[in-house]
Amino acid sequence: MENWLSKRAYLSPDAPAVQYGSQELTFKELQVAVLALAGKLVNVLDGNQRVGLLTRNNLMGYELILALQQLGRQIVLLNSRLADDELAYQISDANLSQVVVDDQLQYQLAVEQLSFTTIKNTQGKTVEPVVEFDNDQVTTIMYTSGTTGKPKGVLQTFGNHFYSAMGSVLNLGLTDQEAWLAVVPIFHISGLSIMMRSLLYGTKVVLVEKFSATDINHLLLDGQATIMSVVPTMLTALQADLSLGQRYPKHFRTFLVGGGPIDRTDLEHAQASGATIVQSYGMTETASQVVALDPKDAVKKIGSVGKPLFPVSLRIKTNDTSVNAVGRVQLKSPTLTAGYLNQTKKYLASFDEGWFDTGDWGYLDSEGYLYIVGREGDMISSGGENVFPDEVEAVYRALPEVDEVVVLGKKNQEWGQVPVAIIRFKAAASLSSEALRAYGRQHLAHYKVPQTFYLDQGTSFPRTASGKLQRYQLAKVLASFDLLP
Amino acid sequence: MENWLSKRAYLSPDAPAVQYGSQELTFKELQVAVLALAGKLVNVLDGNQRVGLLTRNNLMGYELILALQQLGRQIVLLNSRLADDELAYQISDANLSQVVVDDQLQYQLAVEQLSFTTIKNTQGKTVEPVVEFDNDQVTTIMYTSGTTGKPKGVLQTFGNHFYSAMGSVLNLGLTDQEAWLAVVPIFHISGLSIMMRSLLYGTKVVLVEKFSATDINHLLLDGQATIMSVVPTMLTALQADLSLGQRYPKHFRTFLVGGGPIDRTDLEHAQASGATIVQSYGMTETASQVVALDPKDAVKKIGSVGKPLFPVSLRIKTNDTSVNAVGRVQLKSPTLTAGYLNQTKKYLASFDEGWFDTGDWGYLDSEGYLYIVGREGDMISSGGENVFPDEVEAVYRALPEVDEVVVLGKKNQEWGQVPVAIIRFKAAASLSSEALRAYGRQHLAHYKVPQTFYLDQGTSFPRTASGKLQRYQLAKVLASFDLLP
Numbered sequence: 001m002e003n004w005l006s007k008r009a010y011l012s013p014d015a016p017a018v019q020y021g022s023q024e025l026t027f028k029e030l031q032v033a034v035l036a037l038a039g040k041l042v043n044v045l046d047g048n049q050r051v052g053l054l055t056r057n058n059l060m061g062y063e064l065i066l067a068l069q070q071l072g073r074q075i076v077l078l079n080s081r082l083a084d085d086e087l088a089y090q091i092s093d094a095n096l097s098q099v100v101v102d103d104q105l106q107y108q109l110a111v112e113q114l115s116f117t118t119i120k121n122t123q124g125k126t127v128e129p130v131v132e133f134d135n136d137q138v139t140t141i142m143y144t145s146g147t148t149g150k151p152k153g154v155l156q157t158f159g160n161h162f163y164s165a166m167g168s169v170l171n172l173g174l175t176d177q178e179a180w181l182a183v184v185p186i187f188h189i190s191g192l193s194i195m196m197r198s199l200l201y202g203t204k205v206v207l208v209e210k211f212s213a214t215d216i217n218h219l220l221l222d223g224q225a226t227i228m229s230v231v232p233t234m235l236t237a238l239q240a241d242l243s244l245g246q247r248y249p250k251h252f253r254t255f256l257v258g259g260g261p262i263d264r265t266d267l268e269h270a271q272a273s274g275a276t277i278v279q280s281y282g283m284t285e286t287a288s289q290v291v292a293l294d295p296k297d298a299v300k301k302i303g304s305v306g307k308p309l310f311p312v313s314l315r316i317k318t319n320d321t322s323v324n325a326v327g328r329v330q331l332k333s334p335t336l337t338a339g340y341l342n343q344t345k346k347y348l349a350s351f352d353e354g355w356f357d358t359g360d361w362g363y364l365d366s367e368g369y370l371y372i373v374g375r376e377g378d379m380i381s382s383g384g385e386n387v388f389p390d391e392v393e394a395v396y397r398a399l400p401e402v403d404e405v406v407v408l409g410k411k412n413q414e415w416g417q418v419p420v421a422i423i424r425f426k427a428a429a430s431l432s433s434e435a436l437r438a439y440g441r442q443h444l445a446h447y448k449v450p451q452t453f454y455l456d457q458g459t460s461f462p463r464t465a466s467g468k469l470q471r472y473q474l475a476k477v478l479a480s481f482d483l484l485p
Numbered sequence: 486m487e488n489w490l491s492k493r494a495y496l497s498p499d500a501p502a503v504q505y506g507s508q509e510l511t512f513k514e515l516q517v518a519v520l521a522l523a524g525k526l527v528n529v530l531d532g533n534q535r536v537g538l539l540t541r542n543n544l545m546g547y548e549l550i551l552a553l554q555q556l557g558r559q560i561v562l563l564n565s566r567l568a569d570d571e572l573a574y575q576i577s578d579a580n581l582s583q584v585v586v587d588d589q590l591q592y593q594l595a596v597e598q599l600s601f602t603t604i605k606n607t608q609g610k611t612v613e614p615v616v617e618f619d620n621d622q623v624t625t626i627m628y629t630s631g632t633t634g635k636p637k638g639v640l641q642t643f644g645n646h647f648y649s650a651m652g653s654v655l656n657l658g659l660t661d662q663e664a665w666l667a668v669v670p671i672f673h674i675s676g677l678s679i680m681m682r683s684l685l686y687g688t689k690v691v692l693v694e695k696f697s698a699t700d701i702n703h704l705l706l707d708g709q710a711t712i713m714s715v716v717p718t719m720l721t722a723l724q725a726d727l728s729l730g731q732r733y734p735k736h737f738r739t740f741l742v743g744g745g746p747i748d749r750t751d752l753e754h755a756q757a758s759g760a761t762i763v764q765s766y767g768m769t770e771t772a773s774q775v776v777a778l779d780p781k782d783a784v785k786k787i788g789s790v791g792k793p794l795f796p797v798s799l800r801i802k803t804n805d806t807s808v809n810a811v812g813r814v815q816l817k818s819p820t821l822t823a824g825y826l827n828q829t830k831k832y833l834a835s836f837d838e839g840w841f842d843t844g845d846w847g848y849l850d851s852e853g854y855l856y857i858v859g860r861e862g863d864m865i866s867s868g869g870e871n872v873f874p875d876e877v878e879a880v881y882r883a884l885p886e887v888d889e890v891v892v893l894g895k896k897n898q899e900w901g902q903v904p905v906a907i908i909r910f911k912a913a914a915s916l917s918s919e920a921l922r923a924y925g926r927q928h929l930a931h932y933k934v935p936q937t938f939y940l941d942q943g944t945s946f947p948r949t950a951s952g953k954l955q956r957y958q959l960a961k962v963l964a965s966f967d968l969l970p
Contacts, residue, residue, distance in 0.1 A: 001819075002798050010853055011792055012779070166651050170686060174658040200795065201655060294497070307496055310685065313487050334486075368495055 001162070004133050004199040005031055005066055016204040019179070019224070020059040027202070030066070037067040039124035044114055045073070045098060050141070052076045052091060052099035054107065057186050057209045060116050064100055065186065065195065069139055070129040076141045076153070077187040084108045086151075090143045093342060094153055135159030141341060142189060144284045153341030156189075160287040161196040163334035167309030168197065171292050172227070172254060172278065178203035181219065181228040183211050190229050190258055193288035213241035223251045231259040232266065235277075239269040247274040254278050258289060259468060261372070261390075263397065264302055271298070281305035281372060283358065287335040290314075291370050303394075304369040311335070315355060316364055326373055326386075329362045330355035361388060378471055380409035380417050385447045387419050389471065392450065395443045396421065396436070401429035406461060407450060408471045410478065421450035422474065422481055424458065433484045454481035486647070489618050489684040490516055490551055501689040504664070504709070505544040512687070515551070522552040524609035529599055530558070530583060535626070537561045537576060537584035539592065542671050542694045545601050549585055550671065550680065554624055555614040561626045561638070562672040569593045571636075575628045578827060579638055620644030626826060627674060629769045638826030641674075645772040646681040648819035652794030653682065656777050657712070657739060657763065663688035666704065666713040668696050675714050675743055678773035698726035708736045716744040717751065720762075724754040732759040739763050743774060744953060746857070746875075748882065749787055756783070766790035766857060768843065772820040775799075776855050788879075789854040796820070800840060801849055811858055811871075814847045815840035846873060863956055865894035865902050870932045872904050874956065877935065880928045881906065881921070886914035891946060892935060893956045895963065906935035907959065907966055909943065918969045939966035 001007075005027075008017075013028035025033060041064075045051060051073050055061025068075045076094045078087060084107055091099065091111055098112045100119065107113070133139070139158050143151040180197065182205050184190040198205045206225045208216065217238055219225060230238070235255055255270060256278045262270075270277050276295035282288045291314065293306030308314040311334050318327025336356050340347040350357050361374040374388035381387075389407035396405040404424040409417035423436070431439075433453045440449035459481075462473040486492075490512075493502075498513035510518065526549075530536060536558050540546025553560045561579045563572060569592055576584065576596055583597045585604065592598070618624070624643050628636040665682065667690050669675040683690045691710045693701065702723055704710055715723070720740060740755060741763045747755075755762050761780035767773045776799065778791030793799040796819050803812025821841050825832040835842050846859040859873035866872075874892035881890040889909040894902040908921070916924075918938045925934035944966075947958040 001796055007795060011795070169654055169659065173660055174654065175660065176658055310492060310496070311486055 001133055001135065001158070003070070003129055003131060004158075004196075005034060005070060006129060008199050008202055012202045015202050016179075017198065018059070018062060018205045018207055020062070020207045023059060030063070034063050034066045034070060035127065035129060036124055037063050037119070038070045038129065039127045040119050040122040041067055041071060042127055043122050043125065044119060045071075048095075048097045050074045050076055050094055050096055052078050052094065052096040052111075053187070054078045054080050054087075054099055054105055055102040055116075055187065056080055056104060057182065057191065057207055058102070059207065060120075061102060062186060062195065062205075062207055064116075064119075065140075065192070069133075071127065072130040074138055074141060077192065079143070079187055080105055080185070090151060090153070093143075093151075094141060133158040135162065136338075138338060140192060142187070142192075142284050152343055152346065154284045155338045155341060156284075156287055157338050160335045160337065161193065162200065163311050164193055164287040164289070165197045165200045167311050167335065168193075168289060168292075169201065170310045171294070172256070174201055174203070175226065175253075177226055177251065179206050179225045179227075180204070181206040181208060181216070181225040183208040183216060183234070184229050184231070189282075189284045189288050194229060211237075213237040217241050220248050220252050221246070223249045226252055227254045227256060228252075229256045229258065232257060232262045235262060235270060236266050239266060239273065242273055250274070254295065256280055256289070256292075258282060261303055261305070263394075267298060267302060279305050281370065285337045285356070285358075286312075286331065286333055287337070290331060290333050290335060293369070297369070301365075301369050304365070304371050306370060307368055308333075308370075314364075314370065316362060317352060317355070317357070323366045324363045326361055326363045326388075328352070329358045329360045329370070329372065331358060332356065361386075375468070378408075380407075380419050382409070382412075382417050382419065382447050383415040385445075387448050389419070392419060392421070392440075392444060392448055395440065396423070399431070399439065401425055401431050403429075404456070404461070406456075406469065406471065406474060408475050408478070410452070410475070412451075415447075418451040419448060420452040420454065420478070422454045422456050422478075423484060424456040436484070453484040454478065455484040456481060486618055486620065486643070488555070488615055489643075489681075490519060490555060491614060493684050493687055497687045500687055501664075502683065503544070503547060503690045503692055505547070505692045508544060515548070519548050519551045519555060520612065520614060521609055522548050522604070523555045523614065524612045525604050525607040526552055526556060527612055528607050528610065529604060530556075533580075533582045535559045535561055535579055535581055537563050537579065537581040537596075538672070539563045539565050539572075539584055539590055540587040540601075540672065541565055541589060542667065542676065542692055543587070543589075544692065545605075546587060547671060547680065547690075547692055549601075549604075550625075550677070554618075556612065557615040559623055559626060562677065564628070564672055565590055565670070575636060575638070578628075578636075579626060618643040620647065621823075623823060625677060627672070627677075627769050637828055637831065639769045640823045640826060641769075641772055642823050645820045645822065646678065647685065648796050649678055649772040649774070650682045650685045652796050652820065653678075653774060653777075654686065655795045656779070657741070659686055659688070660711065660738075662711055662736065664691050664710045664712075665689070666691040666693060666701070666710040668693040668701060668719070669714050669716070674767075674769045674773050679714060696722075698722040702726050705733055705737050706731070708734045711737055712739045712741060713737075714741045714743065717742060717747045720747055720755060721751050724751060724758065727758055735759070739780065741765055741774070741777075743767060746788055746790070748879075752783060752787060764790050766855065770822045770841070770843075771797075771816065771818055772822070775816060775818050775820060778854070782854070786850075786854050789850070789856050791855060792853055793818075793855070799849075799855065801847060802837060802840070802842070808851045809848045811846055811848045811873075813837070814843045814845045814855070814857065816843060817841065846871075860953070863893075865892075865904050867894070867897075867902050867904065867932050868900040870930075872933050874904070877904060877906070877925075877929060877933055880925065881908070884916070884924065886910055886916050888914075889941070889946070891941075891954065891956065891959060893960050893963070895937070895960070897936075900932075903936040904933060905937040905939065905963070907939040907941045907963075908969060909941040921969070938969040939963065940969040941966065 009027045009031035017027040017030040101113045103116045138155045140156045182194040279293040280289040281291040290312045313332040316327040318325045362372040392407040403426045406422045410420045412418040462470040494512045494516035502512040502515040586598045588601045623640045625641045667679040764778040765774040766776040775797045798817040801812040803810045847857040877892045888911045891907045895905045897903040947955045
């Protein structure tokens with residue numbers, strides 16, 4: 001296929017491409033800006049095919065991603081929230097010699113840093129952009145922040161991004177007013193996929209640097225966006241910020257939710273505010289969503305992440321043939337990563353009879369809707385039985401006294417592991433360990449009931465950059481929590 | 486990719502799939518009906534991988550196309566308007582042994598005919614549909630009705646249909662209310678592509694057997710469709726049928742026009758009736774539209790067929806580097822046919838440096854909009870100069886007295902060929918040959934002005950099944966027309 005930016009600037013030069021604060025660029029203007037930037041980049045970049053980028057969600061970072069694509073470079077999108085030593089690993093693994101760094105950010109890195117200001121102040125020259133974006137060509141690399149293990153450099157091809165955008169459009173549709181709000185990071189697949197869709201669809205991206213419920217609601221209520229990608233905590237905060245009875249305009253059509261399930265209360269609040277919710281499931285390895293719920297089914301199928309998008313096939317790997325049987329979630333998809341950088345064995349090992357094993361556990365109901373019951377590495381194996389923290393947490397979260405609960409496995413002489421829970425109560429509320437245990441026995445199999453309850457005093461639980469809880473990190477510091485009386 | 490019908494019936498079982506008269510089927514119901522039909526077909530079909538089909542736009546024909554796909558057969562979609570000897574050629578070329586024939590139609594064929602009634606009355610059995618629709622697999626074959634030469638069997642793969650649908654959705658968008666009216670024949674790519682889009686998009690097809698301006702306007706005014714594919718003559722008839730000031734509902738969003746340019750009067754009428762017009766360009770070999778005009782540009786770029794769809798690349802092959810230079814229209818597209826049946830040499834000969842030569846002549850304006858100036862075989866070579874009938878006809882059509890005009894080449898001792906015109910006047914109107922010649926000299930280069938004018942008395946000009954004028958047929962009977970005094 002032709003270079004997507006060239007093609008889009010040719011097809012709809014005057015359509016809005018990106019809005020950032022008070023700035024708005026059409027596709028033609030964006031192309032001009034991006035090519036000017038590419039002309040500066042060639043004067044400071046060395047010959048390394050791969051270039052690192054550390055940026056927040058701002059216009060210069062946005063243009064840099066596109067500019068590096070125009071030069072045919074592979075962009076290693078580094079997570080700007082990582083610590084120096086985490087970055088050092090990824091920089092070394094990707095064999096980077098240069099990293100382009102947002103001036104707002106400060107790092108100690110062992111390689112050359114090119115600041116945004118340096119690049120801006122460089123004399124540019126005219127460059128010829130690449131003619132084609134080949135489907136098989138790797139354009140971006142992202143390290144999975146992973147809930148366990150060593151980060152893996154996920155290779156994303158133009159074909160991955162193309163089919164991802166096609167799968168999404170066949171589920172969500174496309175209007176001539178489309179404007180997709182991106183406050184999820186552009187160094188993450190959730191944000192980058194919005195940028196790629198914009199080129200393919202010819203629609204606007206409303207780029208926002210920092211999540212503020214008030215600011216975002218202002219944009220949405222003002223009709224400045226039609227779709228917004230969110231993680232569940234964002235949705236909760238947005239709903240909490242709305243005044244009673246305040247409704248989003250009809251123009252705003254969808255919250256696309258990724259990174260975990262939303263609960264019924266948030267869903268009902270969101271629907272009362274006039275928004276439709278598309279729950280979805282995906283990962284860096286699948287170039288964004290591969291499974292999504294039809295908004296019409298949001299209430300009927302609460303807890304489900306939906307059905308595989310049109311180009312995606314899904315199976316549950318289990319020997320149990322009954323409906324709702326839990327097994328490994330496995331996929332075939334043209335959006336599936338071409339490999340892990342330097343870890344071919346690990347990549348090949350993630351396939352099972354040609355199916356990519358997501359590492360997640362789930363089941364399909366009788367109508368084929370997918371439910372995720374546990375994430376990679378979260379499963380607790382207790383006396384031969386499998387316990388999924390998500391399930392146990394959902395039961396406890398239903399208690400009016402409970403604000404947050406995290407369930408994890410603790411080593412145990414007799415059972416191998418046992419589930420334990422860290423509970424945070426709502427203000428002025430409390431329950432005893434005994435009461436919590438009794439409640440659990442009413443709703444859960446015996447082996448699923450946490451053996452020990454710890455009291456949380458307002459710790460902020462460790463999460464990945466994309467908002468996923470890192471239970472294994474919590475497990476390391478479990479001893480620092482007080483036992484609940 | 487998974488079998489599209491299976492996937493669609495799984496994704497949106499309860500969404501409307503097809504409406505035919507008072508009948509409406511959901512995707513689940515359509516799948517059940519199609520598999521039942523497939524179960525009957527296997528009991529009457531022989532082992533030939535290819536099956537011919539002769540049908541009008543009715544539900545049984547619609548289901549048969551899908552049923553044959555479910556069985557993994559290649560469907561040779563024969564044009565039901567062809568004469569027996571034309572069909573005989575295609576049946577022999579495709580090496581068919583059986584043709585499924587609509588009971589409404591009568592043919593003398595040298596192969597076994599399976600009537601719809603025969604199939605309906607056959608005892609069915611349970612069949613397993615094919616699991617995958619492979620992108621490289623040929624699923625349909627259509628003979629180009631061609632304006633010249635021997636018909637060519639165009640091989641269409643699932644990949645061709647998939648990319649065609651993706652190119653279209655990126656141009657036209659997709660709403661959750663979509664219903665595409667198909668009165669263009671389903672044995673033709675214009676109609677078949679509507680069926681394939683329906684499976685991929687999960688949207689309804691409003692199938693109509695016969696074009697009647699009154700009936701179609703009734704459907705459109707009643708809000709039963711959102712998009713309709715038309716040829717220019719349909720659009721003209723629909724506008725003529727509307728009462729003064731009558732407007733289509735907002736729900737109806739687009740006429741997708743193929744098969745030739747529409748003139749300004751029709752465009753203005755259509756816009757006054759609240760419809761937007763998407764002029765497009767495509768052919769059997771490209772699995773439907775590959776170039777389309779943005780509705781926003783309809784007036785500004787009248788006469789243009791637009792810009793190549795996102796997955797399509799286009800060039801004008803000419804040595805003249807100036808803007809508006811006329812040359813051969815050449816394409817690269819993932820929708821391009823995999824080949825001509827039994828005519829590999831002819832297929833390979835249609836490529837020029839890797840570009841598919843459409844046989845059409847055209848130019849790009851300074852903003853990259855494509856204008857078609859002449860169709861394959863139409864060009865008149867007169868004394869070393871090229872004359873395109875379309876251009877000359879457009880000039881004469883602008884005269885208020887002229888109802889229709891056809892320009893073609895006539896053999897000439899001195900110039901090789903000269904342009905001549907057949908003119909049909911509006912009721913009670915007339916002009917002399919001399920007046921017409923004088924008018925032409927004001928607007929056209931000398932060599933483009935028709936040397937002789939013939940008077941048409943209401944002949945219906947020979948057209949292909951898709952409405953393209955067959956000038957070479959007219960040239961054969963030119964002597965039967967009277968000279969215009």
